[in-house]
Amino acid sequence: MDRPLEGYRIIDLGQIYNGPYCSLLLALLGAEVIKVEPLRGEIVRHRDPVSLMPYPYLMLNSSKKSVTLNLKHKQGKAIFRQLVEKGDVVLENYAVGVMERLGFGYDDLKEINPGIIYACSSGYGRGGPYSHYSAMDITVQAVSGVMAITGYPDMPPVKAGPAISDFTSGIHLYAALVTALLRRERTGKGCMVEVSMHDAMYPSLTSNLGSYYQKGHVVPRTANRHGGLAVAPYNVYPTSDGWMAIFCATDAHWPLLCKLMGREDLLADDRFANTVGRSQSMEEIDAIVSAWSQQYTRNDLNNTLIEAGVPCGPVLTLDEVADDPHLKQRQMIIDLDHPVKGPVKVIGCPLKFYNEDGALQVDVLPAPAIGQHNDEVYTSLLDYSPADLERLRTEGVI
Amino acid sequence: MDRPLEGYRIIDLGQIYNGPYCSLLLALLGAEVIKVEPLRGEIVRHRDPVSLMPYPYLMLNSSKKSVTLNLKHKQGKAIFRQLVEKGDVVLENYAVGVMERLGFGYDDLKEINPGIIYACSSGYGRGGPYSHYSAMDITVQAVSGVMAITGYPDMPPVKAGPAISDFTSGIHLYAALVTALLRRERTGKGCMVEVSMHDAMYPSLTSNLGSYYQKGHVVPRTANRHGGLAVAPYNVYPTSDGWMAIFCATDAHWPLLCKLMGREDLLADDRFANTVGRSQSMEEIDAIVSAWSQQYTRNDLNNTLIEAGVPCGPVLTLDEVADDPHLKQRQMIIDLDHPVKGPVKVIGCPLKFYNEDGALQVDVLPAPAIGQHNDEVYTSLLDYSPADLERLRTEGVI
Numbered sequence: 001m002d003r004p005l006e007g008y009r010i011i012d013l014g015q016i017y018n019g020p021y022c023s024l025l026l027a028l029l030g031a032e033v034i035k036v037e038p039l040r041g042e043i044v045r046h047r048d049p050v051s052l053m054p055y056p057y058l059m060l061n062s063s064k065k066s067v068t069l070n071l072k073h074k075q076g077k078a079i080f081r082q083l084v085e086k087g088d089v090v091l092e093n094y095a096v097g098v099m100e101r102l103g104f105g106y107d108d109l110k111e112i113n114p115g116i117i118y119a120c121s122s123g124y125g126r127g128g129p130y131s132h133y134s135a136m137d138i139t140v141q142a143v144s145g146v147m148a149i150t151g152y153p154d155m156p157p158v159k160a161g162p163a164i165s166d167f168t169s170g171i172h173l174y175a176a177l178v179t180a181l182l183r184r185e186r187t188g189k190g191c192m193v194e195v196s197m198h199d200a201m202y203p204s205l206t207s208n209l210g211s212y213y214q215k216g217h218v219v220p221r222t223a224n225r226h227g228g229l230a231v232a233p234y235n236v237y238p239t240s241d242g243w244m245a246i247f248c249a250t251d252a253h254w255p256l257l258c259k260l261m262g263r264e265d266l267l268a269d270d271r272f273a274n275t276v277g278r279s280q281s282m283e284e285i286d287a288i289v290s291a292w293s294q295q296y297t298r299n300d301l302n303n304t305l306i307e308a309g310v311p312c313g314p315v316l317t318l319d320e321v322a323d324d325p326h327l328k329q330r331q332m333i334i335d336l337d338h339p340v341k342g343p344v345k346v347i348g349c350p351l352k353f354y355n356e357d358g359a360l361q362v363d364v365l366p367a368p369a370i371g372q373h374n375d376e377v378y379t380s381l382l383d384y385s386p387a388d389l390e391r392l393r394t395e396g397v398i
Numbered sequence: 399m400d401r402p403l404e405g406y407r408i409i410d411l412g413q414i415y416n417g418p419y420c421s422l423l424l425a426l427l428g429a430e431v432i433k434v435e436p437l438r439g440e441i442v443r444h445r446d447p448v449s450l451m452p453y454p455y456l457m458l459n460s461s462k463k464s465v466t467l468n469l470k471h472k473q474g475k476a477i478f479r480q481l482v483e484k485g486d487v488v489l490e491n492y493a494v495g496v497m498e499r500l501g502f503g504y505d506d507l508k509e510i511n512p513g514i515i516y517a518c519s520s521g522y523g524r525g526g527p528y529s530h531y532s533a534m535d536i537t538v539q540a541v542s543g544v545m546a547i548t549g550y551p552d553m554p555p556v557k558a559g560p561a562i563s564d565f566t567s568g569i570h571l572y573a574a575l576v577t578a579l580l581r582r583e584r585t586g587k588g589c590m591v592e593v594s595m596h597d598a599m600y601p602s603l604t605s606n607l608g609s610y611y612q613k614g615h616v617v618p619r620t621a622n623r624h625g626g627l628a629v630a631p632y633n634v635y636p637t638s639d640g641w642m643a644i645f646c647a648t649d650a651h652w653p654l655l656c657k658l659m660g661r662e663d664l665l666a667d668d669r670f671a672n673t674v675g676r677s678q679s680m681e682e683i684d685a686i687v688s689a690w691s692q693q694y695t696r697n698d699l700n701n702t703l704i705e706a707g708v709p710c711g712p713v714l715t716l717d718e719v720a721d722d723p724h725l726k727q728r729q730m731i732i733d734l735d736h737p738v739k740g741p742v743k744v745i746g747c748p749l750k751f752y753n754e755d756g757a758l759q760v761d762v763l764p765a766p767a768i769g770q771h772n773d774e775v776y777t778s779l780l781d782y783s784p785a786d787l788e789r790l791r792t793e794g795v796i
Contacts, residue, residue, distance in 0.1 A: 055608025
């Protein structure tokens, strides 16, 4: 099918993970994303000072165009204004106030292009007592309560391993931005959209906050047990060669599991008859399941549970995830031959589209070198001559 | 400003967290969301069998209309087809195959309404070796690698506390759905969009996968340290009354922290001169920072670090998050008087919109009782008479 965002042009100041994940999806779905980088390249490039193409950059910047531009230079500012005139969206995830200090706050940009969508994301948003806090994934995990509810009750709070604050924010930013484009299609009007990393994490604590609001007290961290300690079996259980998540989501799953374990005798035990009873005997239940599960290899146990219809999931190791056959077939892991890095694996599009022509085929192009598209963008889109570009390079503008 | 999704009608079969979070945002931004519930109510309602209004339901279903409908009843199916005729979007997060068995796969629905957007989400999507696995948040955290990289190196893998697989998927589903609406505004054509929970988690592992692809081996779990063990200080440090995340994001932050600690002597130590060196002396660095940090209360330390410009975040406890003044000012925590539950706190909209009229004011209405809008929807939208409704009730259709 056709690419749904074909024809939109994004002026992209995104950096590190949050903004770049947003614009990765825009690019994969057909928008023209012009990534405006400082002359030394976007900050995340410096995680590999030799190639300037560390994995996080190349995983999150496929299918974008890169131009360099010195936004602090007078001539650089003029060029940026020209880009804004030609763009549909300006996207950024600087700290609050940076764009205003550059002279490119929304009030400035809408003077240049009244239809512009200004899409921004920061740690805590504009306004509110935390708006001046500096924010990174780990600090937002701390402040948002993610850490408070992750890990073991008798150990310090621990962060979620993935950079969930950054990525949750990035996809919310995409959501807001496309909603604004939709509104513009219908009304002709631009607007500003904003996502704070902190705001975006908050809904994901629904289970734990709901439990707190209901009970009026905080339940200690539950490790792999149910956040409200209200379901059993619900845990990660040992196998002979790894771990397995098992979850009796309904009362119907318990008899299936008992049968598998050869413990139909447990079905006669009134204490285990329903979720409430089982959760009150959680230690005993977990001991029974663990004693059984560790007799199997992880893969045998997985097959056994799936066949019986008991919800489960093997705890895959990172190298298994990196080579996951399902993610490959889903075109989430994309093999690419990158001009700088050679054969690499990058991220496909998790938003899948289908129509009568079949599935959208997403073209994933290698992440660009710094300023790779300077000539194309500045001469074709903005009408600078090759001589102009030479001068701009010499003067440190591009 | 105006509500950006005003005028769209969503036929919502979402349940538990994933689908309902998607349709919560649709409803808060002005779409008419008709939540179609089984006669006993959506599955999550039964977490509180007395009120049928447990916190997760009321937090995620504000501003929606509830109708009951028996989709297995012949007459129920006929009514569902009428709703589809009048709708812009059908949204569901059943297991793969459920809708087809009901006779409501995309191929069926587009016969009824060619312009319909069919938006669906499941654990592993349609196709691929895992597509028949049953999926819940905990099992997707296992399979996606979230657990593999969360927690301590010398302890079992642990899940992230929030239901991040569910919510990450829900916001991706919103993103896909609104993209499809945008495409329809421009082309007049409907389509199917799909998000798998597993696909949606994958990008958030960029740091860890990138490190693995680069190095060719798996780094053990790092608890609160940097996932690639490449930055120091980067950890959660003790205070006299809690924990504090501190992160020297650039080399410029280290001298600021040394000065605060009264340890300018460390600046003369060549081992600590840059990120690479400090990360190689991580144990020593963490010991120095911990010895200092534990002399402060968490709040004093937070103020001290913020004033000095060192990135940090206090590890807030769940009760602090539940009553967070910043989230309240940002209108993410909304106080509501619910007709069943009385005064409650529900979730506001993390997508913020601003135009020349000011910020979008989001009207958050209490989550509905089961079938609260049967009369309104079935008589006003579908032209059934009160007598018809009485009959449909008696026959177990609504």
